[in-house]
Amino acid sequence: MNLVHLDDDLIVVDKPPGLLSVPGRTEPDCAIARLQRQYPEALTVHRLDQATSGLLLFARGAAAQRALSLDFAQRRVNKRYIALVQGAVQAEGWQEIDQPLMADWPNRPRQKVDHARGKPSLTRWRVLAVEGVCTRLELEPVTGRSHQLRVHLLSLGHPIVGDTLYGGPDAERLMLHAALLHLPDRGLRLESRPDF
Structure with a gap:
C-alpha cells in the first residue's frame, strides 16, 4: 500500500485490488492490519470492497474516527x-x-x-x-x-x-x-x- 497523505487526524493510503480493508472471517491480512504495524492508532472510517483499488481513509485515534465518521454520515466527504x-x-x-x-x-x-x-x-x-x-x-x-x-x-x-x-x-x-x-x-x- 502506498501512503498518500498523513496528518494529525487521518491517514490515506492507495489500496491495491485484492486486499481487504478490514480482517475477514478467515483472512487476517488487510489494509488496517498493515497500517497499524506502523501507525498503531489507525482506526477504520470507511471501506472499499476487496476487489476495488484506490484511496482509503483511516483515522488517527478515536476522536478523529468519530469526527470523520460523522463527516461521512453527513455527506461532507466527496468520493x-x-x-x-x-x-x-x-x-x-x-x-x-x-x-x-x-x-x-x-x-x-x-x-x-x-x-x-x-x-x-x-x-x-x-x-x-x-x-x-x-x-x-x-x-x-x-x-x-x-x-x-x-x-x-x-x-x-x-x-x-x-x-x-x-x-x-x-x-x-x-x-x-x-x-x-x-x-x-x-x-x-x-x-x-x-x-x-
Whole structure:
C-alpha cells in the first residue's frame, strides 16, 4: 500500500485490488492490519470492497474516527471512482441512477435492486471515454451502500469489467478504482490514477 497523505487526524493510503480493508472471517491480512504495524492508532472510517483499488481513509485515534465518521454520515466527504464498464455507453453530462438496494439474502454477498424493501441509493455518473467495446465512467456515490456502484451499473446493463460477482466480462481484476477523496471542510483533496 502506498501512503498518500498523513496528518494529525487521518491517514490515506492507495489500496491495491485484492486486499481487504478490514480482517475477514478467515483472512487476517488487510489494509488496517498493515497500517497499524506502523501507525498503531489507525482506526477504520470507511471501506472499499476487496476487489476495488484506490484511496482509503483511516483515522488517527478515536476522536478523529468519530469526527470523520460523522463527516461521512453527513455527506461532507466527496468520493469519485473510475470504472471501465461493458458496452459503449452514450450519455452527455452527469446522469443519475436512483435505485433502492438491499441484500440478496440467498446469494450473499450479492446485493440487488428492490423497489419494495430496498434502501434509497443514488449514484451520479458520467462518460469519460468510449474505449472500443467498453466505456470509462466517472462515478460519484451519493449514498454508500454495499456494492452500490457495481449493482447500479449492472442495472443500467453495463456491468463493470472484471466483476464476476455481477456478470461483468472477465479481466485480471475488477476495473473499479477510488480515484478522488475530497474533504472540503478540512481543505483536503486527494487523487489517485487507476492502473487500467
